[in-house]
Amino acid sequence: MEEILSVSALTAEIKKNLESRFCAVQVKGEVSNLKEQTSGHFYFTLKDASSQISAVLFRGNARDLSRPLKNGDQVILRGEINVYAPRGSYQIVVRKLDYLGMGELLMQLHARKARLQTLGWFDSSRKKPLPKFPRTIGVVTSPTGSVIQDILHILGRRFSGFHLILNPVKVQGEGAADEIASAIEQFNRYKLADVLIVGRGGGSLEDLWAFNEEKVAAAIYHSQIPIISAVGHETDFSIADFVADVRAPTPSAAAEIATSQMDQLRQYFAKSRDRLRGTVLTLLQHHKKEIEGFKRHPHLCTPLTLIEPHLQRVDDLRSDLNLSLMRNLQEKKLQLFALQKQMIAVKPENQILLLKQKLSTLSRSLAASILQQSSARKKIFDTHTLRKKIDQFFAEALGQKNQKLQQLASHLKSIDPKNLLTKGYCILFQEKNDSVILSTSELKELDKVRLQLQDGKALLTVTGIEK
Amino acid sequence: MTTQTPPSFEAAYARLEDILEKMNSGKVSLEDSLKLYEEADQLISWCSKRLSQAEKKIEILVKNRDAELQQDAQGRPLSQPFGTTSSAPFAE
Numbered sequence: 001m002e003e004i005l006s007v008s009a010l011t012a013e014i015k016k017n018l019e020s021r022f023c024a025v026q027v028k029g030e031v032s033n034l035k036e037q038t039s040g041h042f043y044f045t046l047k048d049a050s051s052q053i054s055a056v057l058f059r060g061n062a063r064d065l066s067r068p069l070k071n072g073d074q075v076i077l078r079g080e081i082n083v084y085a086p087r088g089s090y091q092i093v094v095r096k097l098d099y100l101g102m103g104e105l106l107m108q109l110h111a112r113k114a115r116l117q118t119l120g121w122f123d124s125s126r127k128k129p130l131p132k133f134p135r136t137i138g139v140v141t142s143p144t145g146s147v148i149q150d151i152l153h154i155l156g157r158r159f160s161g162f163h164l165i166l167n168p169v170k171v172q173g174e175g176a177a178d179e180i181a182s183a184i185e186q187f188n189r190y191k192l193a194d195v196l197i198v199g200r201g202g203g204s205l206e207d208l209w210a211f212n213e214e215k216v217a218a219a220i221y222h223s224q225i226p227i228i229s230a231v232g233h234e235t236d237f238s239i240a241d242f243v244a245d246v247r248a249p250t251p252s253a254a255a256e257i258a259t260s261q262m263d264q265l266r267q268y269f270a271k272s273r274d275r276l277r278g279t280v281l282t283l284l285q286h287h288k289k290e291i292e293g294f295k296r297h298p299h300l301c302t303p304l305t306l307i308e309p310h311l312q313r314v315d316d317l318r319s320d321l322n323l324s325l326m327r328n329l330q331e332k333k334l335q336l337f338a339l340q341k342q343m344i345a346v347k348p349e350n351q352i353l354l355l356k357q358k359l360s361t362l363s364r365s366l367a368a369s370i371l372q373q374s375s376a377r378k379k380i381f382d383t384h385t386l387r388k389k390i391d392q393f394f395a396e397a398l399g400q401k402n403q404k405l406q407q408l409a410s411h412l413k414s415i416d417p418k419n420l421l422t423k424g425y426c427i428l429f430q431e432k433n434d435s436v437i438l439s440t441s442e443l444k445e446l447d448k449v450r451l452q453l454q455d456g457k458a459l460l461t462v463t464g465i466e467k
Numbered sequence: 468m469t470t471q472t473p474p475s476f477e478a479a480y481a482r483l484e485d486i487l488e489k490m491n492s493g494k495v496s497l498e499d500s501l502k503l504y505e506e507a508d509q510l511i512s513w514c515s516k517r518l519s520q521a522e523k524k525i526e527i528l529v530k531n532r533d534a535e536l537q538q539d540a541q542g543r544p545l546s547q548p549f550g551t552t553s554s555a556p557f558a559e
Binding site for chain 1: 477480483486487491497500501504515518524528534536543544546549
């Protein structure tokens, strides 16, 4: 059953199918056969090595061109397929034309970067500090890419527990920038995370392009939540990296940076605890030393010293007391003794004994005295003895007188001068007056002197005097 | 110190810094320093616990075809567990 269609019907069917199927396409190629109509619309052919397609850029869309279009330009067209029935041809209606080619993209990139920089979006002064303790880490990336896996790997390795919320987005191609921007905005709107990691893996400049888009930059700039960017490889850079609060060279590094504060916190807590412990220990030791100092005080280490003086005093008092007691006792004893003696003395028996003794003594001495008296009387009446005594007395007295007389006679004999003359001595007399000459001074030459010898006298004349 | 839990990690952290500063000033009596030490010790334990014993939770926000967030009855974004094997299909 073959239905026969009219050309119009077929064309209408083709148009319906094509236009709905290719309502939003992106295609890249080289511009050729460029024609600008006076209406301001551009008509050209986009081609690559083996195919070509007609394209129309209406005046309204052409206004957005960064520079005039020319043949040979490598471009990306975004738009829809349109079937032009009158000519039976299809073409792409260009809504957006971007110049491809590294140079072009880089120029755009640098221009945007310079502009945002002058706006102050890259200023370090507006960079937000990362939270010390991110309870929840938000991630804006593709759920199927390697970025989320790298982040989960790092977090899982470092922490047994963490909270991560992934906001899945396209990271390249049509709408990627919109999704990334709105994901950031969503995290902020619902306050879903304490820190965000926004990124994708490495790729060409075109692949990374979404992160160079201004709307992504704006979303990052306006985010209240601190953002770590991790776009591409270490050598790549994107506008997002400049606007982000911290740029991580890789997604793994982003995960480490997001949680580095937590590691620091752990160390901080450990250190704090040590420090506190140290402070308290030092303080305790200080006080301990003080207490030990007190302990060593003589009053405390030997409490006896406190009561020692008192003990001594007690001892002194005790010995004083003892002494006075003893003395008292002694005194009493002595008194008692004396009284006992007195009592003994006044005892009648003793008195009698004493009187008896006295009586016997008296009678004894009386007897002795009588005996003595009688013997003395006896002696006096013994005459014989008396006569003998008188004879002895006279004999003794006669002997004594006799002895004395003889002594006197011999003495008289010794002093008779004639006695001296017998021993050779002579006496010289003056002729004239018979005086004894005792000195030469009494003599003169021719004086006549007389010399008395023992048996006669001689007359002498002085012939010389020698003095 | 009463063993009530601090209102937040940040509050606990701030209080800890406060205590450290006081302790280091050397103007605290032995008795007070022992009290402060005890408090700080509890704060550190609490904070460390928060750091190490967080529940492991990995979520992915649920979006519709137009990349709009799905919301629950309270208007909060819906999420579901995200695992290494159960990645939500997503057309790039």
